């Protein structure tokens with residue numbers, strides 16, 4: 001092994017192939033243009049090519065792939081949601097995730113850890129029980145557990161929270177809860193799409209969308225105009241600037257969400273621990289860093305700045321749960337944009353504009369949905385008809401007052 | 415620390431305030447259609463830029479309006495809604 005590594009280092013030419021091509025010129029016309037090279041846009045491109053044989057596709061990314069929420073999230077994957085529509089949808093995503101490293105031939109470090117949502121009050125235990133019952137009914141592995149079980153599984157956790165917070169009285173436990181290497185998900189889908197003929201154009205921003213007689217006719221980019229009759233907007237936190245271009249009103253409000261990593265430690269925290277009351281979720285990455293995130297910033301802002309406020313509050317809450325972390329240093333902190341919906345469910349599918357499809361409303365919960373949203377949006381774009389798994393998430397649900405209330409499961413419960 | 419200028423209490427740290435969302439006018443409930451009502455209840459102005467927003471100073475119970483750029487977080491102006499309405 002050291003010998004191979006040395007040979008690798010001394011090679012003049014980089015011996016590995018690039019993950020995907022870097023086309024220089026845009027074509028005049030594509031069958032489908034996907035705006036946004038996050039996990040969702042790239043997954044949709046991959047499944048358009050793989051499942052539907054549509055390969056004259058361009059993914060346009062204004063920065064580099066994975067530079068949005070995809071490379072900024074805390075990478076928690078789970079399906080213990082509160083509504084039937086949500087739980088079925090996210091379970092289908094978990095099913096795809098479990099086989100994804102093999103399918104994409106790239107190690108995504110998909111790691112099942114077990115996911116605890118701590119309850120600090122009888123009221124929150126009630127919601128957990130409700131979720132557990134919905135989950136069990138749908139065949140999802142999920143149950144309410146008591147303090148003894150939590151203490152046995154995560155002995156480092158201070159159930160009394162040092163007396164600074166209400167003590168932990170139980171938890172919703174979801175054994176398949178997992179984490180994965182988020183940027184590898186973007187690269188894997190990008191490579192798979194590229195190998196099938198899709199073009200990925202980084203540093204290419206969409207500036208406007210041409211609609212003629214209610215039908216998409218093309219997109220304007222900072223590198224010129226492209227003709228297309230189908231556009232998929234997969235830009236999460238940037239969605240409102242795209243929907244405004246086609247005159248579509250949405251309920252989306254954009255808030256930053258912040259996270260941090262600590263210096264690496266020897267492995268000690270196997271489980272994923274979430275406390276909605278403390279606005280905290282934490283896991284230990286395969287590199288040993290603790291990855292922790294908070295709740296949304298308190299007001300609308302379309303900017304990825306991080307704050308001292310966050311670092312202070314987050315550290316305080318981590319210490320409430322794990323007091324022995326007092327000497328551990330924070331390595332990095334950052335923010336991402338979250339496109340929040342009033343019911344904490346996504347907005348997916350067809351729109352009143354012919355050929356304009358939307359994949360948005362991913363808020364703080366969209367990483368786990370990457371595979372299934374790619375798959376269902378590819379089918380929706382191909383057939384111009386909402387895939388059965390996503391019909392409840394169509395933008396028109398707001399006009400019909402048919403919300404899909406996931407607040408109890410999605411607000412801070414990554 | 416981010417400072418917000420309360421029209422009554424002057425510059426205060428932003429932690430003392432609560433964000434109340436976009437300033438919007440209630441449609442006339444006698445004539446509004448279902449679609450207009452749904453639009454009012456759920457939909458928001460999407461275009462990033464300078465917004466008129468409700469803010470609330472928690473310590474003194476003051477609601478007021480702020481004009482803020484939601485891309486740069488720059489607060490351009492704050493004023494009491496009533497004071498402004500009188501001038502309009």
Ligand SMILES: Cc1cc2nc3c(=O)[nH]c(=O)nc-3n(C[C@H](O)[C@H](O)[C@H](O)COP(=O)(O)OP(=O)(O)OC[C@H]3O[C@@H](n4cnc5c(N)ncnc54)[C@H](O)[C@@H]3O)c2cc1C
Nearest residue numbers: 036038039040062068069070073074076206336366367368
């Ligand atoms: C701190 C944090 C923690 C999170 N934790 C979790 C978690 O634990 N689990 C979970 O499931 N979810 C989590 N999320 C949410 C998750 O990150 C997002 O929902 C998800 O990444 C959205 O993926 P996407 O591909 O839709 O969008 P993104 O990855 O944001 O991609 C959108 C892309 O579009 C590009 N773009 C924007 N405008 C244009 C334009 N005009 N032209 C061209 N390109 C454009 C952007 O540059 C960006 O790369 C978290 C989010 C944050 C911020």
